[in-house]
Structure formats: C-alpha cells, structure tokens
Amino acid sequence: MQSSAKYLTRKGWYQTAIIAIIGGTYILGSWVLNFDNLSGLMAVPRAFGWLGINFQPTAKSVEYLPKIWQKLMQTVLLAISSTVVAAIISIFVALIGSKVTGINGFVQLIVRGIASFFRNIPLVAWSMILLFSFKQSDFTGFLALLLMSIGFLIRAFMEIIEDEASETMLALKATGASYFQVIFQAVLPQILPSVLSWILYMIENNVRDATLVGILTGTGIGFIFDLYYKSFRFDAAGMTVLSIIIVVIGLELISNQIRKVIL
Amino acid sequence: MIDSEDRVIKKPQLPSSPNIKLHETSLSRVMILLVFVSLLLITGFTLTHLDTANVQLNAAVKELTSTLHQMFLQPSTGSDGLGELLQGLGMSLLISIMTTIIGAVFGFFFAVLASKNLTNVYLGTIIRVVMAVVRAIPTIIWALIFSIVCGLGSTAAILGLSFHSVAYLTKAYSESIEGIDKSTIESLEVTGSKFWVIVFQAIWPTIMASFVSWTFIRLEINFANAIAVGAAAGAGGIGYQLFVASGMSFDFHEVGFIVYLIILVTFLLEFIAVKIRHFYLDR
Numbered sequence: 001m002q003s004s005a006k007y008l009t010r011k012g013w014y015q016t017a018i019i020a021i022i023g024g025t026y027i028l029g030s031w032v033l034n035f036d037n038l039s040g041l042m043a044v045p046r047a048f049g050w051l052g053i054n055f056q057p058t059a060k061s062v063e064y065l066p067k068i069w070q071k072l073m074q075t076v077l078l079a080i081s082s083t084v085v086a087a088i089i090s091i092f093v094a095l096i097g098s099k100v101t102g103i104n105g106f107v108q109l110i111v112r113g114i115a116s117f118f119r120n121i122p123l124v125a126w127s128m129i130l131l132f133s134f135k136q137s138d139f140t141g142f143l144a145l146l147l148m149s150i151g152f153l154i155r156a157f158m159e160i161i162e163d164e165a166s167e168t169m170l171a172l173k174a175t176g177a178s179y180f181q182v183i184f185q186a187v188l189p190q191i192l193p194s195v196l197s198w199i200l201y202m203i204e205n206n207v208r209d210a211t212l213v214g215i216l217t218g219t220g221i222g223f224i225f226d227l228y229y230k231s232f233r234f235d236a237a238g239m240t241v242l243s244i245i246i247v248v249i250g251l252e253l254i255s256n257q258i259r260k261v262i263l
Numbered sequence: 264m265i266d267s268e269d270r271v272i273k274k275p276q277l278p279s280s281p282n283i284k285l286h287e288t289s290l291s292r293v294m295i296l297l298v299f300v301s302l303l304l305i306t307g308f309t310l311t312h313l314d315t316a317n318v319q320l321n322a323a324v325k326e327l328t329s330t331l332h333q334m335f336l337q338p339s340t341g342s343d344g345l346g347e348l349l350q351g352l353g354m355s356l357l358i359s360i361m362t363t364i365i366g367a368v369f370g371f372f373f374a375v376l377a378s379k380n381l382t383n384v385y386l387g388t389i390i391r392v393v394m395a396v397v398r399a400i401p402t403i404i405w406a407l408i409f410s411i412v413c414g415l416g417s418t419a420a421i422l423g424l425s426f427h428s429v430a431y432l433t434k435a436y437s438e439s440i441e442g443i444d445k446s447t448i449e450s451l452e453v454t455g456s457k458f459w460v461i462v463f464q465a466i467w468p469t470i471m472a473s474f475v476s477w478t479f480i481r482l483e484i485n486f487a488n489a490i491a492v493g494a495a496a497g498a499g500g501i502g503y504q505l506f507v508a509s510g511m512s513f514d515f516h517e518v519g520f521i522v523y524l525i526i527l528v529t530f531l532l533e534f535i536a537v538k539i540r541h542f543y544l545d546r
Contacts, residue, residue, distance in 0.1 A: 029361040039413075040421065047412040050408075078309065116530075121522055122487055124509075128506070131510070138315070208402075216495055261291055
C-alpha cells in the first residue's frame with residue numbers, strides 16, 4: 001500500500017519536473033530568440049505611455065471618423081456574410097461527414113481531411129494566393145475569410161451533430177422515418193441553437209481576422225489602419241483602434257444576449 | 264345529504280379536440296428565426312453590393328487553379344533553402360510556446376482575481392472589462408504597436424501575442440473556476456485556510472483538466488497568430504518568408520512548401536494536445 005507521505009513526495013517530484021520542463025523551455029526560448037525578459041517587461045509601460053501620447057484622438061481626427069466607420073461597417077458586413085455562406089456550405093458537408101448522419105466511412109474520412117486541410121492552411125497564405133488572382137478587392141477578403149471559416153465550421157458542426165443529435169435521430173429512425181425526414185425533422189431542429197451560437201462566435205472572430213486580411217490584401221478596416229499607421233497619422237490610427245474596440249465589444253454583448261435567450 | 268346522481272356517476276367525456284401542437288412558440292424559437300433571417304438579409308445585401316474590382320471570374324479561377332497546382336503539387340524550397348525555412352519554422356513555434364506560457368501564468372493569476380466566487384465584485388469587474396478591451400484589439404495591431412516601441416523583431420511579436428493570450432486565457436480559466444462547486448471552496452474556508460492555499464489546494468486540482476485543454480487550444484491559435492504577425496508586421500519567423508514568397512517574389516512553389524511545413528506542425532500540435540488531454544481526463 002502506498003502511504004500518503006510517499007504519495008505526496010511523488011506528487012511533489014512530479015510537479016517539480018513539469019515546472020522545470022516548462023521553465024526550461026521558456027528560458028531556452030528567450031535565449032534562442034534573443035528575448036530580453038527585463039527589457040520586454042519594461043517595454044510594456046513604455047508602449048502604453050507612447051499610446052497615451054500619440055494615439056490620443058484630437059479635434060482634427062474627428063474628420064477621419066466617417067471614413068473609418070464606413071470601412072469598419074464594410075468589414076463587419078463582410079465578416080457576417082462570409083460566416084453565413086460558410087455556415088450554409090458547412091452544415092451540408094457536416095451532415096454528410098459526421099459519424100451519426102454520414103453516408104459511409106470513406107466519405108467521413110474525406111470530409112475530415114478537407115476540413116482540417118482548410119483549417120490549417122494559414123490565413124496569410126489564403127489571403128496572398130487569392131490576392132494574386134482576384135486582385136485588391138473586397139471579394140478577395142470575403143473569399144479568404146470564407147475558406148478559413150469553412151474549415152472551422154465543418155469541424156464544429158460535426159461535433160455538434162455527434163454530441164446532440166444522435167439520440168433524437170435514433171428515436172425518429174425507430175418510427176420508420178426516411179433519411180431526409182430524420183435530417184429535417186430531428187437533426188436540424190435539434191442542433192439549430194448550438195449552430196447559431198457557433199455562427200455568432202465565428203462572426204466575432206472573423207471581424208478580428210478581417211483586420212489581418214485587410215492589412216495583407218488592402219481592404220476594409222485593416223487597410224485603413226495600416227495606411228494611417230505607416231503614414232504616422234497616429235491620431236487617426238488611434239481613432240480606428242477605438243472604433244474596432246467599440247464594434248467588437250458591441251458584437252460580443254449582442255451575441256451574449258442572443259445566446260442567453262436561445263440556449 | 265345525497266349528491267345528485269350525475270356527480271356520483273361520471274359520464275365519459277369526449278377528449279378535447281385533438282389539436283396537437285407540432286411547434287411550441289417560445290421566445291427561443293422566435294429569436295432563432297429572427298437572427299437567422301436578419302443574418303441572411305445582411306448576407307444578401309452585402310453580396311449584391313460587393314466590390315469585386317471587375318475581376319473576370321473565369322480568368323481568376325483559372326489563375327487560382329494554376330497557382331494551387333504550383334503550390335501543392337510542385338512544392339520546392341525556393342531561394343531560401345530548407346535550412347532557413349526550418350529555422351523560421353522553429354522560431355515561430357518557439358514564439359507560440361513562449362507566449363502561451365506567459366499567457367497561462369498571467370492568465371491564471373488574473374483569472375483567480377477575476378472569478379466571481381473567489382474575490383470581491385469590483386476587482387473582478389475591473390479585470391473583466393480591461394481584458395474585454397484587450398481582447399477586442401486584434402493581435403496584429405498589438406504587434407504593430409509594440410514594433411514601434413521595441414523595434415521590429417521577435418520581442419515585438421512575443422509582447423503583442425502575449426497580450427491577446429493573457430486576455431483570452433483569463434476569460435477561459437475564470438469561466439472554468441466559476442463552474443467549481445461552491446462547497447469545495449467553503450470546506451477549505453471553514454478550516455481557516457488562506458486565499459492562496461485555497462487556490463492551489465482546491466481550485467488548481469479541480470480545474471486541471473480544463474486548464475490543460477484551454478492552454479493547448481491557445482497554443483494552436485498562437486502558432487497561427489505567430490505566422491500572421493510575422494507576415495504582416497515583419498516580426499520574424501516563417502510568416503515573413505511566407506509573405507515574401509507569396510507577395511514579393513511570387514514563388515508559389517516555395518509557398519506550397521511552407522504551407523506543408525505549417526500543416527505538419529499543426530497536426531503535430533493537435534496530436535500532442537489530444538494525447539495530453541486524454542492523459543489528464545483518464546486520471
């Protein structure tokens with residue numbers, strides 16, 4: 001029998017080992033990357049001081065506001081529409097590919113492969129490839145966000161179907177309902193709240209990602225931030241960041257309220 | 264007194280009209296319908312008003328196919344060479360691991376202070392609001408801000424990514440802490456344990472599994488972000504080489520090779536995450 005003292009000693013050793021591994025990785029990382037922890041820590045207050053001085057919106061920067069808002073709204077609309085189109089595509093693919101409603105093992109394997117392929121190609125690569133053929137337009141940003149979202153949503157929807165719909169589906173199958181009756185009367189109504197919750201999460205995420213895509217492809221709010229930032233119009237850049245904060249937090253609050261009602 | 268006959272002997276009543284409701288109207292149903300319809304309307308509006316810069320769809324798709332063909336079927340190391348690409352990949356991976364460690368340590372600390380069942384409401388609310396603001400600013404903007412203060416390089420990338428990680432993990436951890444049964448905390452409180460004793464003896468063991476699983480999710484996100492930051496802020500790592508190959512030298516063979524390397528690492532991270540999660544869940 002293991003005495004409690006022995007158990008505690010072992011636990012102590014075990015924890016020490018894990019902390020040592022993590023700490024060692026960290027120190028190795030700082031050494032390899034030339035990351036000076038002390039000056040890094042000092043840079044944080046300096047950055048905020050710099051932000052406080054330079055990013056302060058002045059009376060002049062109010063002039064930029066209409067243009068910033070126009071671009072920001074455009075970005076939000078783009079994020080919403082790419083998420084919705086991605087959701088429509090993914091729900092059908094997820095129905096074909098999930099373990100519960102799927103056609104057969106081979107198709108399931110292919111769907112899983114496609115989903116993780118789309119998900120793991122970095123957004124940077126998508127944006128740059130699409131920029132090369134679709135030129136600098138909102139459509140490029142839309143496609144980049146769409147392809148990325150599809151990968152995420154297929155996986156999320158498949159997990160939802162497998163978690164939530166399997167019992168309802170068995171119940172309907174037992175009554176002799178056909179495949180499409182099962183899908184439209186049992187599976188879809190059952191998973192709808194969770195699907196909507198995921199769509200809302202993806203919209204928030206896409207608004208943030210749209211900034212990155214915008215910087216790379218020259219569209220939307222990312223482009224305008226990059227433009228102001230690199231031409232040293234920091235007051236306007238500060239205004240842009242402030243607008244992004246307001247919109248993202250607003251979206252988060254709205255979707256939290258919706259989630260409270262539907263779940 | 265004797266009851267009248269019809270009260271004693273009940274006549275069979277006809278069942279009420281067989282009006283079976285198929286769908287119950289509830290607030291939740293209405294809300295779902297409302298949100299879906301408005302999302303579809305917004306999408307329809309946006310797609311019909313989209314600025315496409317007069318791209319010829321056929322030509323663009325044909326070009327895209329040939330680009331994808333070059334990328335995925337004929338990958339090559341290009342002008343950078345395998346050694347430099349692997350070095351960049353290692354750098355991105357190290358950046359993501361380091362920022363996840365920073366995020367986990369500070370995130371746990373802030374999460375303990377922000378959880379409603381541990382601390383007072385005011386402190387919790389302040390931390391929550393600050394973290395929501397930090398989270399609302401995209402990672403790339405944080406990295407750009409720090410790249411002015413500390414110059415271009417991995418330091419700016421690490422600081423920028425850490426900010427977002429801390430805010431994200433604070434929210435995730437504090438949600439798991441708030442899910443803890445109140446009796447666990449109370450039973451230690453009555454013994455007169457100090458605050459940090461409660462945290463490390465009651466809370467830490469309880470949330471261990473979800474802590475590990477959130478941390479690994481963040482590691483995967485951080486790896487993707489490290490590449491993005493490298494590309495858009497020139498902050499080092501394989502992202503920068505990806506940006507140069509795809510946006511400046513248009514060497515799509517090299518882009519394909521880099522993408523394959525990145526996919527390999529993300530699969531590896533996912534595999535490790537699944538293994539470690541099983542290890543903690545089975546205990």
